[in-house]
Amino acid sequence: MNILEVNGLSIVDDKTDEWLVKDSSFHVKKGRTLAIVGESGSGKSLTCRSLMRLNQPWLKETGTVLFKGEDLLTLSKKGMRKKRGKQMYMIMQNGMTAFDPSRVIGVHLRQATAEHFNWSKRETERKLKLAIESVMIKNPEEVLNTYPHQLSGGMLQRIMIALALILEPDLIIADEPTTALDTITQYEVVNQLIGLRERMGCSMIFVSHDLGVVRHIADDLLVMKDGRIIERGKAQSVFTEPEKEYTKYLVSTRKSLSHHFNSQMGSP
Numbered sequence: 001m002n003i004l005e006v007n008g009l010s011i012v013d014d015k016t017d018e019w020l021v022k023d024s025s026f027h028v029k030k031g032r033t034l035a036i037v038g039e040s041g042s043g044k045s046l047t048c049r050s051l052m053r054l055n056q057p058w059l060k061e062t063g064t065v066l067f068k069g070e071d072l073l074t075l076s077k078k079g080m081r082k083k084r085g086k087q088m089y090m091i092m093q094n095g096m097t098a099f100d101p102s103r104v105i106g107v108h109l110r111q112a113t114a115e116h117f118n119w120s121k122r123e124t125e126r127k128l129k130l131a132i133e134s135v136m137i138k139n140p141e142e143v144l145n146t147y148p149h150q151l152s153g154g155m156l157q158r159i160m161i162a163l164a165l166i167l168e169p170d171l172i173i174a175d176e177p178t179t180a181l182d183t184i185t186q187y188e189v190v191n192q193l194i195g196l197r198e199r200m201g202c203s204m205i206f207v208s209h210d211l212g213v214v215r216h217i218a219d220d221l222l223v224m225k226d227g228r229i230i231e232r233g234k235a236q237s238v239f240t241e242p243e244k245e246y247t248k249y250l251v252s253t254r255k256s257l258s259h260h261f262n263s264q265m266g267s268p
């Protein structure tokens with residue numbers, strides 16, 4: 001069963017009439033992870049944000065985005081807000097935009113959990129602490145009382161991942177979730193996401209420049225270039241037998257970069 005089916009998604013900048021994403025079709029199977037790779041500016045983040053309807057108003061989306069059979073592109077703002085959180089959740093590439101700058105992290109996390117669960121105050125604090133510790137943050141109480149601008153990009157990424165672990169969403173869209181992390185933390189965090197998928201059977205879209213991580217986590221793979229999907233298939237077969245020259249180039253140049261990560265993961 002497909003949890004998400006995207007058909008002919010295009011994104012145009014209304015200000016310049018430029019096509020940024022063109023005729024993109026793909027699906028995500030329940031319990032599986034689809035990775036999206038491609039060079040900077042190829043449209044990965046725009047694609048992810050359009051699934052969550054989080055793009056700026058001048059970016060016009062056409063096509064259909066069926067989430068559990070319902071077209072998200074035609075939903076009202078209120079209807080869409082209800083989807084975000086426990087049903088679909090995005091780990092943003094830039095953590096700063098995901099948090100209200102005027103509130104400490106704890107307020108954000110407590111609000112998000114209160115919207116979806118009926119936990120007591122004590123239970124909430126226990127779950128927050130556990131989730132934050134599981135993304136390798138040793139001082140959860142202190143971090144909960146910190147403003148977003150006081151934290152590094154990597155810390156904010158980890159907080160977003162901690163919230164995903166608490167909410168246990170049906171679909172997680174992770175846009176470069178580990179880029180700002182060191183290798184050891186990356187290893188822990190990726191394993192936490194894999195653990196969540198195994199426990200909950202949730203589905204994932206995973207955008208990354210790091211093909212070592214992608215290889216470890218992805219079932220299926222899309223390669224994007226200049227706003228289009230240029231190659232797709234089972235992740236393993238795209239890695240071992242890429243068809244397009246561009247994909248061959250990506251695979252050959254990125255392999256070496258991820259050597260350290262692979263040795264941590266114990267994969268070749």
Ligand SMILES: Nc1ncnc2c1ncn2[C@@H]1O[C@H](COP(=O)(O)OP(=O)(O)OP(=O)(O)O)[C@@H](O)[C@H]1O
Pocket residue numbers: 013020038039040041042043044045046047056059093
């Ligand atoms: N808010 C915006 N308004 C207009 N154009 C935009 C906007 N955001 C992104 N773009 C353009 O859309 C194209 C795709 O951008 P996108 O951020 O999706 O790339 P990406 O694949 O995520 O790149 P990266 O790997 O650097 O994160 C780029 O040409 C970018 O300049």
Ligand SMILES: [Mg+2]
Pocket residue numbers: 044045046093175
């Ligand atoms: Mg991006």
